[in-house]
Amino acid sequence: MKIDGRFWLSKNDKSFLGSGRIELLRHIEKTGSIHAAAKEMKMSYKAAWERINSMNELADEPIIERKIGGKGGGGTTLTPYAYELINTYDRLNELHRQFIERFAQAGENPERLAKILNRTFLTTSARNQIPSVIKEIKEVGINSLITMSIAGGGKITSSITSKSVKNMALGVSDDVYAIIKSSDIEISATPPAKNESLNILEGTIQNIKLSSQSVEVSLKVNELTSLILVVKESQIPSLKAGDKAYATIHPSNIIIGS
Template identity: 40%
Template sequence: MSISSNLTLELFNQPFLLEKRIELLLAIEKTGSINKAAKEVPMSYKAAWEAIEAMNNLSTTPIVLRETGGVNGGGTTLTEYGKKLLKSYFLLKEEHRKFIENLNRITDLNSGSLKTIRRLSMQISARNQIVGVIENITDGAVNSEVALKLKGENKIVSIITNSAVENLGLNKGDEVVAVIKSSNILLSTDTNLKLSARNSLKGTIEAINVGAVNAEVIINIGNGDKVVSIVTMNSIEKMGLKVGTSVDAIIKASDIMIGK
């Protein structure tokens, strides 16, 4: 027994893009004819036009245009918006496929074990979640080093178990999320400081949210990425941290979790 699901996009609580309509749009793009497209799907000519009219009516921008007359006798074409919509749909479909694949991997329906599904809906308490692309995976005896490229020139390395790499199905080029607890990010104003930690991200303090004992320091590391560090008020005073201060956000590779 396995889990399967079709992807349907809704607009104004109405089915908008279904698998059959996608097939129709692809056939229109290929043939340039509503009649030929309907035969390829297959569906009746009337049903094809009803589907097109429904999509065009629901959309704020036309998806399909019908041209009449002209040198070639007219035809049916997709608008630029329609072509972009198809491209976006297939990107979503690939993510949908990965989601279903992951559901099947962590759920044993044959034994009736559904408890692991809760993992997918868990809210992560870690404050820092940064998107990156895997540049390289170096396997070790027990652990693997996963090198990620963030936006811009920033790069970080995560150390996770070999089994985690296998379970997540990680490969070079995959887009993943680096998850880091704010308490695991150390700050330094000494750019020449030598540390054993693999990761040091240069940034500028954007905000400091003061609490009774600790402060939340938000660091802009460039290209839209920000990390948050929790430090004591005593450290804030001793280091002279304030908005605009340049700092290094230091993170041990073993403190970076990977999500996909």
């Protein structure tokens, strides 16, 4: 058994946007023609036009522009509003996919699903809240090292007091959040020297945002997990979107949320 779900946007209690309609818009963008888009999707022109007309009736602005005649012949193009709809749908659909992925971690275990639901709505000011599963708990003096597998693959280790482990009733196989402040992550363009006392995660730069005082970097670690870190401009190496980079996190800077 697998947990799955479809994502639709409705308006005025009517279906507005779904994967099929977004695909149709993309084909219109590609071909410049409703007829050609319908052909690529193996559907009739009538069915394609009915979908476009239904979206137009619900939309706040027109989603297509039709050109008749002219030097290059007629055709159909998407309006700027249509591109906004596509981008909005893509962002929401990605969040929906991540939501379903978290549910899927429960398998056929309702109790585990309940725990995942509870931690889904965890509220914290930290920018990074990574769904994780505890793999090992090792006491080292008054502290405990908690090794976790993170969503999408990979592992990290947190260091918290053994008293906290007991108070939170943490155990192996528990679903938790690894919570990390964006200012507690260091970044480098080259692999740091191996150090068992540090977490080193390899990833790809998604984007870099500059401000007057700092730099915000999004590092994609895997398909399900990205890290947000904030550093001073003088602390960031020469990196750009698409580059490989390495995040370094001290175990004591990873908080456990459950």
